[in-house]
Amino acid sequence: MDLIITTYKDQVRDTQVQRIDLAEDKGAAMNVVNLYPNMEYQTFHGFGGAITEAAGYSFSKLTEKGKEEILKKYFSNEGLRYHFIRTHIDSCDFSISNYTAMEDSKDREMNSFTLKRDEEYILPLLRKARSAKGEDFDLMLTPWSPPAFMKTNEDRNNGGKLKEEYREFWAEYICRYIKEYEALGFPVNRITVQNEPDAVQTWDSCTFNPAEEKEFLRDYLYKALERNGLTHVKINIWDHNKERMFERARAIIDDETDKMIDGVAFHWYTGDHFEAIQLTGEVYPGKELLFTEGCVEYSRFDAGQLRNAQMYAHDIIGNLNAGMTGFIDWNILLDEKGGPNHVNNLCDAPIMVNTEDGSYEEKLSFHYIRHFSHYIDRDAKRIALTKYTDKLEMTALKNPDGTVVLIVLNKQVEDMPLSLRIQGLNTEFTVPAASIVTAVI
Numbered sequence: 241m242d243l244i245i246t247t248y249k250d251q252v253r254d255t256q257v258q259r260i261d262l263a264e265d266k267g268a269a270m271n272v273v274n275l276y277p278n279m280e281y282q283t284f285h286g287f288g289g290a291i292t293e294a295a296g297y298s299f300s301k302l303t304e305k306g307k308e309e310i311l312k313k314y315f316s317n318e319g320l321r322y323h324f325i326r327t328h329i330d331s332c333d334f335s336i337s338n339y340t341a342m343e344d345s346k347d348r349e350m351n352s353f354t355l356k357r358d359e360e361y362i363l364p365l366l367r368k369a370r371s372a373k374g375e376d377f378d379l380m381l382t383p384w385s386p387p388a389f390m391k392t393n394e395d396r397n398n399g400g401k402l403k404e405e406y407r408e409f410w411a412e413y414i415c416r417y418i419k420e421y422e423a424l425g426f427p428v429n430r431i432t433v434q435n436e437p438d439a440v441q442t443w444d445s446c447t448f449n450p451a452e453e454k455e456f457l458r459d460y461l462y463k464a465l466e467r468n469g470l471t472h473v474k475i476n477i478w479d480h481n482k483e484r485m486f487e488r489a490r491a492i493i494d495d496e497t498d499k500m501i502d503g504v505a506f507h508w509y510t511g512d513h514f515e516a517i518q519l520t521g522e523v524y525p526g527k528e529l530l531f532t533e534g535c536v537e538y539s540r541f542d543a544g545q546l547r548n549a550q551m552y553a554h555d556i557i558g559n560l561n562a563g564m565t566g567f568i569d570w571n572i573l574l575d576e577k578g579g580p581n582h583v584n585n586l587c588d589a590p591i592m593v594n595t596e597d598g599s600y601e602e603k604l605s606f607h608y609i610r611h612f613s614h615y616i617d618r619d620a621k622r623i624a625l626t627k628y629t630d631k632l633e634m635t636a637l638k639n640p641d642g643t644v645v646l647i648v649l650n651k652q653v654e655d656m657p658l659s660l661r662i663q664g665l666n667t668e669f670t671v672p673a674a675s676i677v678t679a680v681i
Contacts, residue, residue, distance in 0.1 A: 242680040244615075246607055247672050248546050253604055258669075262681070265666035268659045272628050275646060275662040275681075277638050279624035282521070282529075282563050284637060287613035288324025288378070289314070289572035290533070291369065294334035294580050295589075296361025298573040299368075303598035310591060310600065311372035314572055320606075320613045323373065324568045326532055327362055329383040329417045331396065332435070333443035333585045334571055338396045341417065345389035348409065355420050366426060380430035380532070380568070381417060382479060384444035386410045391446060397583070399440030399447050407456055411464035418470055429472065432479035432505050432532065433457055439480065443583045450491035453477060457492070462500045474502035479532055482506045482513035486520050493524060503528025503565070508555050509537070514562040521563035528565050531555075535570035536588035536605075538578050543588055546674060549604040553633070553649045553676055556612055560622055560635045569609065573600075611678045615645045632656055632671060644681040650674065 243258040302310060313319040330340045342353045355363070370377065385396045390410055393400030402410055418428045433456065437448040448456065457475065465471055478488045485506045493501055504520055504527060517529055534555060536548045556567060571589045576596075578586030590606035593599075617639040625636045625646070633649040650656050650671045659668045662681060671677050 241667060243669060244611065244678040244680070245672060245675055246611065246677075247675045248549070248604055249674070251545070253607060255607065260667050260669055262660075262662070262665040262667045265661055265664050268661055268666050268668075270628070271657040271659045271668075272626075273632075273634065273646070273648075273658055273660050274626045275636050275644060275660070276624040277644055277663065280638070281622040281624070282565055284560065284564070284616065284620050284622060285378070285528075285566045286323050286616070286618045287320065287567050287569075287609070288322045288326065289569040289590075290326045290334075291362060291365050292328060292332060292334040292571050293336055293357075293361050294575070295571045295573040296365040297336060297580055298575045298593040298595065299365045300361060301575070301593055301595040301598055302600060306593075306598055306600055307368070310573065311368055313591070313602075313606075315369050315373040320610055322572075322613065323375075323377055323618065324380065324566055325366070325369070325377040326380040326382060326568045327366070328435075329381050329414060330385065330387070331357075331444050331582070332384040333441070333581050333583055334574075334579070335444075335582055336580050337582045338444065340387040340396070341420075342387065342413070343389075345387075350413070350416055353416055353420070355424075363424065370426075376427050378430065379421070379426055379428050380432065380476075381414075381421065381428055382432045382435045382532070383414060383446075384435045385446045386413070396444045397442055399445050401447055401452070402456070407460045408464070411456070411460040412468075414461065415464050415468040415470055418473060419468065430474045430476060430502075432476045433461065434479065435533075436480045436507070437478070438484065443581075443585060450488055453488075454492040454497060457500060458497050474528070475500060476503040476505040476528060476530055476532070477501055479505040480507055481510040482508065482516045483510045484516075485513075486516045486523070489520050489524055489527075493527075501527065503530055505530045505532040507532065508534040512555070512558055514558040517559060517562035517564060529563050530566045530568065531559055531564055532568045533570045538586045538588065541588075545604040548588060549608040549676075550649065550651050552605050553608045553611070553647070554651075556609075557633045557635045557647065557649060560637070567612075608676055611647055611676050615678050615680055617641070620645070629656070632658070646679040646681070648677045648679070650677070
């Protein structure tokens, strides 16, 4: 068994790899964690991150050597092995400024539609990432706002709603975006209907109440995907915080819309609410439960690396144990200020770029994510476990090749003992204070 241990003491990260043998279980009873590989739960499809305009801009400021290193760290088999990518339809807050692919309200044929802005920073990074990966990504497109002329407030920012007379045209616009990406060689296999439809933001935003999201999906978006030969694109609803995901699913999914909806997407900004994920999975078995965004906001948190890394691990573990089927982090890269962001909504990212000298910093969160993504393969199955204490957080998955991965988070200030039992075998090790440990069995 391989044991990968990351500690963080005096602002210094230390990662060690140990080899530990499993022996016959002689009746261990204290400090026990039991793993049951034959008790399987959801299939987990893997990890990824968002390539926003801000991420692409930050990437462009790296040295050539730095670019190669970052691509390997995120997308190669030696790194995080990301294969989900989420990006935005038109601008989001993590864009340099507001923009749309088409501004002319009279151009109902979309002859002026262009991805010129995406070609500046997003598409170049996507191309390099795919080259580093060696295969296509599971690519998700998400709209933050329709063009201003389609909205009741005539503004990309500050909420507003989609004008009723533009519902069909907006659905066609989304399809055009998908088709343009696919024409450039980027297959799109997922969309969400609207990013954070329950929030009026000072940046690109548009509100849909449950009835409006359901109607737009059922009567316009799904039909537009069918008309445009895009039925391979999976649709996820909600794409907002967990505390209301179950209510949104209940309001939208019925006998008519069930076939149209592949999953429910969620964010982390209002707290754990792991039970909401579990409820949604229990009532709607077979639906994807995708984490599509989370980051450490500087408006609420500082750049404390240990706490922020623990925030990631805590949420991934809780989401997995509740039934999550995929995890997509927010910006894979940001600049040294936590942007660029056109409304100054600055945030942390696992890797930050110094745009003055082209260097970069790996945050502890990057290495905490690696404890999951590097060892959990695509289509792994979460398995059952029992643990002796609530002072340790943990989850376990079985990879398609049969290897079992256990991840243990210790947020305590003291070391914690652990006696691992699995299929008649046993071994003991210590989980150091303020550490994360991955065991590969």
